[in-house]
Amino acid sequence: MIDMVLKSPLNDIHNELGAKFTEFAGFEMPIQFSSIKNEHLTVRKSVGLFDVSHMSNVWITGKDAEKLVSLTTVEDASKIGDGKSQYTAILREDGTVIDDTIFMHLGEKYMMIPNAGMSDEVTKWLNDKAEEYGLHATAEDVSKDYAIIAIQGPKSREILQKLTDTDLKTVGFFGCQYADIAGVNCIISHTGYTGELGFELQITPSKMAKDIFRKILKAGKEFNIEPIGLGARDTLRLEKCFILAGNEFEGGKTPLEALMSWTINWDHDFIGKDALLKQKEQGDYQRLTYMECIGKGIPRHDCKVQKDGKEVGVVTSGTISPCLNKGIAMAYVDPDYREKDTILEIIVRNKSVKAKVVKPPFVKKDWAQQN
Amino acid sequence: MSDEVRDDLKYTDTHEWLNLKGDTAIIGITDHAQTELTDIVFVELPEVGKEIKKGEELCVVESVKSVSEIYSPVSGKIVNVNEKLEDAPETVNEKPYDDGWLVELELKDKSEIDVLIDAESYKKSL
Numbered sequence: 001m002i003d004m005v006l007k008s009p010l011n012d013i014h015n016e017l018g019a020k021f022t023e024f025a026g027f028e029m030p031i032q033f034s035s036i037k038n039e040h041l042t043v044r045k046s047v048g049l050f051d052v053s054h055m056s057n058v059w060i061t062g063k064d065a066e067k068l069v070s071l072t073t074v075e076d077a078s079k080i081g082d083g084k085s086q087y088t089a090i091l092r093e094d095g096t097v098i099d100d101t102i103f104m105h106l107g108e109k110y111m112m113i114p115n116a117g118m119s120d121e122v123t124k125w126l127n128d129k130a131e132e133y134g135l136h137a138t139a140e141d142v143s144k145d146y147a148i149i150a151i152q153g154p155k156s157r158e159i160l161q162k163l164t165d166t167d168l169k170t171v172g173f174f175g176c177q178y179a180d181i182a183g184v185n186c187i188i189s190h191t192g193y194t195g196e197l198g199f200e201l202q203i204t205p206s207k208m209a210k211d212i213f214r215k216i217l218k219a220g221k222e223f224n225i226e227p228i229g230l231g232a233r234d235t236l237r238l239e240k241c242f243i244l245a246g247n248e249f250e251g252g253k254t255p256l257e258a259l260m261s262w263t264i265n266w267d268h269d270f271i272g273k274d275a276l277l278k279q280k281e282q283g284d285y286q287r288l289t290y291m292e293c294i295g296k297g298i299p300r301h302d303c304k305v306q307k308d309g310k311e312v313g314v315v316t317s318g319t320i321s322p323c324l325n326k327g328i329a330m331a332y333v334d335p336d337y338r339e340k341d342t343i344l345e346i347i348v349r350n351k352s353v354k355a356k357v358v359k360p361p362f363v364k365k366d367w368a369q370q371n
Numbered sequence: 372m373s374d375e376v377r378d379d380l381k382y383t384d385t386h387e388w389l390n391l392k393g394d395t396a397i398i399g400i401t402d403h404a405q406t407e408l409t410d411i412v413f414v415e416l417p418e419v420g421k422e423i424k425k426g427e428e429l430c431v432v433e434s435v436k437s438v439s440e441i442y443s444p445v446s447g448k449i450v451n452v453n454e455k456l457e458d459a460p461e462t463v464n465e466k467p468y469d470d471g472w473l474v475e476l477e478l479k480d481k482s483e484i485d486v487l488i489d490a491e492s493y494k495k496s497l
Contacts, residue, residue: 036435037410231436296457298413298433320412320435349415349431 008053009147009206010213017227024230025117025246027054032229039232040322043194045368047153048228049216052193053209056119057146057202060103060110060126062137068130069103069110074255076268080105085176085189088263089255090114090122091272095279096252098125100245100260104176104189111187111202112139115245119143129271147209151216152198152236154368155223160199162219163212164188168199182215184208193233195240195361235319238328241290241360247301247316248288248330254279257332259288286313286332290360291344293327297353304347305331305355312337315346323363323371329355374403374497377468381484382493383444388468389487396445396484399472400432400463403497408434411463416452416474423447423476425483430473432463441473445483451475 006027008014014021019030030051032039042048060068069077073088080086085104089097099122103112114122119141126139151160157168166179166188176189181201192198203209217225237244248258254272255264256279264276279285293299299318304311313333321328329346337344338357345352380388386404390397405411413433423429429443452474456462463471478484488496 031436032409035409037412040435235435296413297415298438300438320433322435 006054008051009209010051010053013210013213014051014227019227019229022230025054025115027116029054030227030229032231033227036229036231036235037322039226039228040235042224042226043153043196043228043232043236044323044363045154046223047151047155047159047220047225048232049213049220049225050150050152050228050233051147051213052150052200052233053147053206054116055148056114056116056122056141056143057148058112058114058119058123058126059140059142060112060137061108061140062130062135064130064135064137065108065110068126068135068137068139069112070268071133071135071270072126072129073101073103074260074264074270074272075103076265077103077105077110079265082107083175083177085174085191087174089260090125091255091270091276093271093275094252095254095256095272095275097245097249097255097258098122100243100249102189102191104187106176106178106187113148118245142204145204145206147203147206148200149203149209149213149216150192150198150200152192152194152228153196155220155225156196156198159216159220159223159225163215171199182212184212186212193242194236195242195363195365235322238317238319238330239321239323239361239363241330241362244317250316253332256280257285257287284335286334287338288316289313289331289333289338290358290362291329291331291346291355292324292358292362293329293346293353293355294343295354297346297348297351298327299329299346299348299353299355303329305333306345306347306352307337307342312344318346321362323367327353327355328362333357374401374406375468376401376490376494376497378490380468380490381487382490383487384493384496385442385444387441387444389444389484390472391484395450395475395477396447397472397475398429398444399467400441401493402467405464405467405471408432408437408439409464410434411460414456414460414463414473416454416456417449419449419452421449423449443476444487445476446479447476448479449474450477
């Protein structure tokens with residue numbers, strides 16, 4: 001079999017900008033441009049521009065589109081009005097997460113944004129379930145037709161506003177709509193993965209994205225905008241305790257384990273609901289837990305978590321926080337050991353690093369103002 | 372921008388430098404290596420007195436996203452480590468050939484230094 005590595009429609013620009021590349025979910029994407037730390041702080045304090053074209057795009061259409069979304073996600077889609085988007089999860093019958101995703105309600109249709117490399121599986125799942133439940137709805141994978149750009153940071157709105165007549169103040173948090181950006185009709189949403197003010201653009205045909213990317217960089221010059229790679233994207237999301245599917249759902253986790261209960265609308269029927277109700281009743285399961293290192297050392301994926309030498313959990317995501325300059329980690333931990341301020345040990349290369357359980361997020365909203 | 376290579380040092384093709392001083396060698400990573408690693412945020416140093424064989428793990432250098440083991444280019448006993456790096460790991464980025472040195476090692480087998488390359492050859496390998 002030929003191992004094909006996909007390239008973003010913006011690959012040429014990344015090369016021009018001196019990116020270092022990495023392979024992620026079958027895509028060659030920039031991991032960094034200047035440095036992860038610098039890019040990270042630029043987004044927190046000012047603004048950064050991301051190419052996230054590795055993410056997937058799936059249109060859901062047909063008269064039962066809303067019903068299909070409700071059936072296959074933990075959200076009741078009838079509650080999400082036209083022009084709104086929602087973060088949610090797609091579950092198997094056993095309650096484990098296939099993928100976490102955002103869907104956007106755009107008129108009669110829904111656009112779903114599954115994770116990188118997940119478009120085939122999600123599209124097939126949706127179509128199979130439509131057939132199984134007799135719904136008149138179709139999912140179509142259009143990932144290859146779209147480029148996705150994210151502009152994130154406190155200055156993002158001001159910069160993007162220069163390139164559009166649409167009043168961006170009217171696009172509320174998690175709002176989505178069509179808008180002309182730099183002369184190209186895109187889907188714009190007030191969403192992101194950094195915890196900062198920001199917008200994401202779904203652009204088709206994808207070749208139009210290069211021009212938009214360049215124009216945003218130019219418009220952002222006065223705020224020292226920078227292109228941002230996947231390295232900083234990961235540290236930015238981790239500081240805000242956002243889930244990375246490949247890490248936090250690895251091995252099959254439910255939204256209860258992943259602390260995504262807040263996304264579940266229990267007043268509707270969805271695939272996986274029975275399993276979740278059962279798990280909820282049992283209550284005795286590991287849950288995602290947030291830890292800040294007291295000792296020196298950087299927790300990484302797969303590091304064991306111990307309490308007095310007894311294994312009580314495992315790290316799914318860990319890094320040094322560029323804002324806090326401390327090791328931070330998300331880990332699945334036994335229910336008895338995850339109360340705030342509990343001191344646990346993370347085993348990094350056979351050495352024990354003391355860490356404290358904290359409330360999310362690691363980096364609070366007003367961090368940039370105070371630093 | 373090209374990476375700095377100092378004429379008075381010996382090198383390995385895995386981007387370590389050695390400053391040979393009689394029976395001991397001070398070891399660090401090259402300017403090229405620190406550029407590749409970027410933002411060094413943590414350095415785990417060995418204990419003084421530890422005996423290390425050529426090819427064994429000497430120390431660990433971590434950037435935000437990566438963990439890199441540095442393997443010892445020579446055998447010997449650790450006689451000194453750069454403790455300043457515990458609080459200022461970024462010194463490896465800033466001054467890889469000076470204040471950013473990693474360890475000092477007492478050489479066990481001087482013939483091992485014969486396979487090290489000089490500045491000219493190292494430059495060519497970049």
